[in-house]
Amino acid sequence: MQRIDMVERPGGGVIQVGEALIEESEIARETQHHPAGDLDRARRQAARALVIRQLLLQRAAQCGLDPTDEEACISALLEQDLQVPEPHPADCQRYYHSHPERFQTPPGWHLQHILLAAAPDDARARDRQYRLGQKLLRQLDASEHRFTELAQRYSDCPSRDQGGELGWLGPGQTVAELDRVLARLPAGLHGRPLASRYGWHLVHINALRPARPLPFEQVNERVRHELLEQASRRALHQYLLALENDIGVRGFRLEEDS
Structure with missing residues (x-):
């Protein structure tokens, strides 16, 4: 399952996720990995990544998953916890007809x-x-x-x-x-x-x-994949909000800019 960032805003000073603290120094180190138009936005993105990572790792610990390889641990957690329904064929047809510009040959x-x-x-x-x-x-x-x-x-x-x-x-x-x-x-x-x-x-x-529409049969798998990605994002959004409520986060709220 692909991990998808959420939006949040550090509240300044120390951020607490469960019993773990995320210090300003950690956010400062992480900021270099999040280029943005200004420093404040880069720091918000860095804090977001650290908080979401901590939420997922703490949930993985609750599930008894091996934390040795954090990336593999988080991937295993999401595969285990996230239930994403397969798009219904009728939904695929509706999406295809509602977004013709996405499924056509280029001009x-x-x-x-x-x-x-x-x-x-x-x-x-x-x-x-x-x-x-x-x-x-x-x-x-x-x-x-x-x-x-x-x-x-x-x-x-x-x-x-x-x-x-x-x-x-x-x-x-x-x-x-x-x-x-x-x-x-x-x-x-x-x-x-x-x-x-x-x-x-x-x-x-x-x-x-001119651009020409592609027949549905030719793009059916692309349509399915796009709907599955959208459903995955919604499921992950709700999942992280639930983790925030269950584990507890102080310093910002996930839902503020979601």
């Missing part, structure tokens, strides 16, 4: 591009390359068939040897900046240079391949 773009390279922090180069991009787009507006020729002459991407051809691409196969824009573009030549960390891109979409 695709058959793409040509010209990269006019410029470093993100080189304002002069980016301005110069942008103006070059505008000039090339004016030429392409007049003669779109020249894209291959201009890619071979001006592009700083290795694809210039293929006339800027990148072939079929899908989400995640280009840099994020282009990914976001490509998802909204129609087929054909885009009328302005597109920015990325590498410079400016002149883009021609030769063809579009």
